[in-house]
Amino acid sequence: MTAVTPIPTSTLDHILAAQLIVAWAGESGEEPRLGWWRTDLVSEFGGQDLFGRLLPHTWRWAVLQGAREAARRRDASMRAKAHDPDQLITLFRLGFTIDERLDERLRDLKTTGRDPAKALPVLGEIVGEDWDRDAFSSWINAHPGSDAVAAPAGRRLKGAMPDSLELLAEHLVAALAPLADAYPLPHYRCSSSAAAS
Numbered sequence: 001m002t003a004v005t006p007i008p009t010s011t012l013d014h015i016l017a018a019q020l021i022v023a024w025a026g027e028s029g030e031e032p033r034l035g036w037w038r039t040d041l042v043s044e045f046g047g048q049d050l051f052g053r054l055l056p057h058t059w060r061w062a063v064l065q066g067a068r069e070a071a072r073r074r075d076a077s078m079r080a081k082a083h084d085p086d087q088l089i090t091l092f093r094l095g096f097t098i099d100e101r102l103d104e105r106l107r108d109l110k111t112t113g114r115d116p117a118k119a120l121p122v123l124g125e126i127v128g129e130d131w132d133r134d135a136f137s138s139w140i141n142a143h144p145g146s147d148a149v150a151a152p153a154g155r156r157l158k159g160a161m162p163d164s165l166e167l168l169a170e171h172l173v174a175a176l177a178p179l180a181d182a183y184p185l186p187h188y189r190c191s192s193s194a195a196a197s
Helices: 011-023 046-052 059-079 096-112 121-126 135-139 167-173 194-195
Strands: 148-151 154-157
Touching: 011 046, 011 059, 011 096, 011 121, 011 135, 059 096, 121 194, 135 167
Parallel strands: none
Antiparallel strands: 148 154
16 A cells, blocks of 8 residues: 655645635626636625625635635536546646545635635735736736647646646646636646546
8 A cells, every 4th residue: 555645735725725716716797707607606795695694604715615616517527528537637626635635625724714815825815806807817927837738628738747736736827828718727638547646
């Protein structure tokens, strides 16, 4: 039996913040942001109002978690159209073990009682009441990138997938540029054995 290498909490937080920011930016609603998924959870009169009454202590996490789940489902439906969906690594599908650890970390953060913007400071810098497309684009462009090409499943990143999880997430975020009308599904294609882990 092989030992599982622990993932540092700082790495999990880095990836989780990126997922939550992209999930928030991709929402539609009365005041649409990018409109990549049909949710309006992280807005005053959308999910915040409902979840604020239902979950008075964790509603800020709940609306972000809901947007993240919408993003994950959209990501999964797009990957399912590829002839080898299990070989695609995306920001919302990094492999079973990593995805499971991210879910656990999100649960842990929710139980701390801390505000998401305090627990994940970069989140507070980007996610707010007002949508600023230029600020979101600047955040994307601040990430180191890798060349991407158009592929049937979305934007495929060229070259070898980074060994560093943080760098992997940063490449996937950077490949969201240029912003498109539909979620561009930035992804790496990997071997079957790597996709299963």
